[in-house]
Every structure is written in C-alpha cells, then in structure tokens.
Amino acid sequence: MNAKPIQVTSPLLPPLEEFVPYLERIWESRILTNGGSMHQALEKALCAYLGVEHIALFANGTLALVTALQALRITGEVITTPYSFVATAHSLLWNGIKPVFVDVDPVTYNLDPAKVEAAITPQTTAILPVHCYGTPCDVDGIDRIAENYNLKVIYDAAHAFGVRDGRGSVLRHGDLSVLSFHATKVFNTFEGGAIICPDARTKQRIDHLKNFGFVNETTVVAPGINGKMNEVCAAFGLLQLKHIDHALARRAQIDGLYRRLLTGVPGLRSLRPPAGVTGNHAYFPLMVGEEYALQRDQLYQLLRDQKVLVRRYFYPLISEFPMYRGLPSAAAGNLPVASTAARQVLCLPIHPELADEDVMRICDLVTAPARVRAA
Numbered sequence: 001m002n003a004k005p006i007q008v009t010s011p012l013l014p015p016l017e018e019f020v021p022y023l024e025r026i027w028e029s030r031i032l033t034n035g036g037s038m039h040q041a042l043e044k045a046l047c048a049y050l051g052v053e054h055i056a057l058f059a060n061g062t063l064a065l066v067t068a069l070q071a072l073r074i075t076g077e078v079i080t081t082p083y084s085f086v087a088t089a090h091s092l093l094w095n096g097i098k099p100v101f102v103d104v105d106p107v108t109y110n111l112d113p114a115k116v117e118a119a120i121t122p123q124t125t126a127i128l129p130v131h132c133y134g135t136p137c138d139v140d141g142i143d144r145i146a147e148n149y150n151l152k153v154i155y156d157a158a159h160a161f162g163v164r165d166g167r168g169s170v171l172r173h174g175d176l177s178v179l180s181f182h183a184t185k186v187f188n189t190f191e192g193g194a195i196i197c198p199d200a201r202t203k204q205r206i207d208h209l210k211n212f213g214f215v216n217e218t219t220v221v222a223p224g225i226n227g228k229m230n231e232v233c234a235a236f237g238l239l240q241l242k243h244i245d246h247a248l249a250r251r252a253q254i255d256g257l258y259r260r261l262l263t264g265v266p267g268l269r270s271l272r273p274p275a276g277v278t279g280n281h282a283y284f285p286l287m288v289g290e291e292y293a294l295q296r297d298q299l300y301q302l303l304r305d306q307k308v309l310v311r312r313y314f315y316p317l318i319s320e321f322p323m324y325r326g327l328p329s330a331a332a333g334n335l336p337v338a339s340t341a342a343r344q345v346l347c348l349p350i351h352p353e354l355a356d357e358d359v360m361r362i363c364d365l366v367t368a369p370a371r372v373r374a375a
C-alpha cells in the first residue's frame, strides 16, 4: 500500500475563487493594515459568532498572550500548566515573569485548582491556565482561588475556538482569554490571534498596546508592540467564518467515528468533554496505557512508518525545556499527572478534509497490535 501521508491536521482552506473578491476590495481600498475595514468587520463578526462583547485581533496568538499579560500589568510569579504548547510559558518569560508550574487534573489534563493554592506565594499575581484540547478548565475552581487571593486569570484559549459550556462561550471566563488563529488551529487566518476583553476600556488599552502604544498621531502611552492583524488575514477570517460550522460538524463526525472504532481496545483511552460542553474537536488525543500491546513511542513509529503523521502533543512538557527545567516547580516529582500524560499521549489526525476511509485505516493500524496480542 502506497497511500499518501495523512497529516495530523490540515488548514481549513475555502475555495480560492471565494477569496478573490475580498482581495479586490483590499486592492481598491489600498488599506493593508492598521485597523482597516476587514479588521473591523472581522472583530464584529467574531463577537457575534463567539457570543462575546469585545475582541481585539492580533497578528498571532503569542503576541496576544504577551500583550494580555502587559494589559493587566502582571509581574512577579504566575501559576501555569506544563502541559501545553511552549508559547504559554514563553509569554511569561517575554514579560520577565517567573512561571510556576502546577500539575494537571487526570481527567481534563487542565490545571488542577486543588494544587494551585499550594503554589501561591506573596509574589504570585495571576493564573495562566490552558483549555487544553478545547476541554474547558475547572473555571469555577480557578475563579474561587483567584478571588480568595486577589489574582488575575488569563486563559490561554488557543484550542477553545467555539467551545461552549452550559451557560455560553467558554471564552467569557477569567479577566482575559487569548485565542490563536494559526494555520493548524480549528479557525485560522494563516497566522492570527485575539484577546477577548470584558469591556470597551480594556479593549481600547489592548488596541493601544498592539499598536506601539499610540493613542493618537502624537501620543504614545506605553512601550507597545506591533501586534496588529493585517487586512488580508482579517479578510481570510471573514471567509473562513462562512465555512466554520461545516468544518466543526465534520470534525465532530470524525471524532465520533474514532470513538466507535477504538472503543474496547485494551490500554487505549480517549478524552471526553465534560457533560454540557459543546467541544470543537480540535484534537483527538489518545492515551496509550500499559495494557496496550505496544508502548506509545512504538505505536507512534508504526503509524509514522505508514505515513500517518501522528503527533505527541504535549511531549516533552514545557517544564522539561532548557529555559524552564531549572525552576523548582519544573521537577517531575511536582508534576506526576502531566509527566504521565506526556508519556502516554498520541494525537491522531483530525481535520475537515479527512475521509472516513482514512479514519478506518488509522484505526485498523492502531487496533492491529492489540488483535495480534489477543490471538
């Protein structure tokens, strides 16, 4: 069999001819960036789609994270998760803030509020949790601690586009939530990101910070960065929004097919969003336990040899990278659940273009070693 490689993800790319009229409008306007009409229209459309009041668009999610921390004047120590993409903690280092890693919950793989409290010191100013794989954090638990200790909460919601809990968008929680619209995410603008803001004043401050700190032609109020989303990316976001519901529905189908085909395989476990949550099926993480016929890395290699390009998100843990591993909180003994997750996880391909036959072939490959062992 000489199948073509199956990527773990593939960008949602609407037909090119649908994008051309947007480009024509940009060419006519001769406005390429700095909050042009596409940028304004996308902010409005995203607020409506996501069910939030205020949003500030960014050139990427990392600049949005860095700016969110600055907007709230976060300093000192911030409690965060080691089980995430490295940009989560990097955004702290870019602000001269010390990350304090706290272990995750074994069901959601999100920051465990029960363990947060013990990590708070007089220097702690905020919590930076991640809705990992789009699974909502224990927002009530985190809120309670933040209130008790007077801490800010910034959610890294890079995985959580469109995720809703029983009461609405998961993005409404905390002081700020940060999205990524990178090409690999559920909703993309090639590169892009955003901050969900609670009020117009906060959005205005963030809009200044993402434009060098300018408030008008001659006044600069902060050492801001250039974090603005350009008009082409914003236009692509507007087009993407027209296709997003269809893409999310297809992701849900693939997720369902995986679950159906992989149930009952000894040693394999998939994550399930908590009751009442509408997920976005951004990822399909599979936990490869000890009862499975192969070790996780053997299954990883077997699938890659068959051109199924699975990924180990999130291995290694952020706390294992050289710029973090010297921190006391980075010790593996402090992070047993995250350490186990990093050893077990394998993210299977999931994206709207993936065919049922691909999913079936992947599941065949995953279940075959278990069948051999059982025989």
Ligand SMILES: *Cc1c(COP(=O)(O)O)cnc(C)c1O
Binding pocket: 060, 061, 062, 063, 084, 085, 087, 088, 130, 156, 158, 159, 180, 181, 182, 191, 192, 193
């Ligand atoms: C993708 C991602 C980011 C960074 O977003 P970019 O848009 O790539 O800068 C941050 N945090 C998490 C959890 C991510 O997955």
